[in-house]
Amino acid sequence: MFKRYLAQIFAVFTLIIAAPSMANEDASTPQLAYFTLEPDLTTNFYTKGDKLGYIQVRIDIMVANQTDLPIVEKHQPLIRDAVIEMLGKQSEETIKSLAGREDLRKSLVEQINAILLPEVGKTVVADLLFTKYLYQ
Numbered sequence: 001m002f003k004r005y006l007a008q009i010f011a012v013f014t015l016i017i018a019a020p021s022m023a024n025e026d027a028s029t030p031q032l033a034y035f036t037l038e039p040d041l042t043t044n045f046y047t048k049g050d051k052l053g054y055i056q057v058r059i060d061i062m063v064a065n066q067t068d069l070p071i072v073e074k075h076q077p078l079i080r081d082a083v084i085e086m087l088g089k090q091s092e093e094t095i096k097s098l099a100g101r102e103d104l105r106k107s108l109v110e111q112i113n114a115i116l117l118p119e120v121g122k123t124v125v126a127d128l129l130f131t132k133y134l135y136q
Contacts, residue, residue, distance in 0.1 A: 032126070033066040035073060040132060043084045047092045055087055055095055058132035061112070061125055068124045075116060082115050083108060095135050105130060 037059045047053040061072055061079070072079070086108060087095075094100035105128055113123045 031066045033063050033069050034129075035061045035063065035069055036131070037061065037076065037080060037083070041080060041084055041087070043088045045088060045090050045092065045095050045135075053092055053095065053135065055090075055135045056132065057083075057087070057130055057134075059083065059108075060129040060131050062127040062129065063124055064126040071116070071120050071124050075119060078115060078119070079112055082111050086111055101130070101133065 040056050040058045042054065042056045045053045045055055063069060063072060086104070090100070090104060094104060109125055109128045112125045112128070116124050
């Protein structure tokens, strides 16, 4: 009988000791957050010949920490300008191919981080998602 109570007391004691360490792990892990650039971005891109090419995208910016969301919101005009400028420089082949779209996404993450680094002193953007990608 004594062994059973001793085992229960030992189990409760280990839970009490382990609970604060589990809480610290949850607090130290970053909480991902997303910011949607609204309204959608529309611009033209380089095409061959006389026809015009247009692209319309909706972008969700993923930040590694929720505390960085106000930074992205504050610098939204700067981010929008960088995205529109980069989209306008792309060729028709890059815009229409899946590999080109993936390369463009990675380039946009690098470009946005490079632009924001002098402004805020750290890299803010963890990733970028095209939630809408239409071209004509």
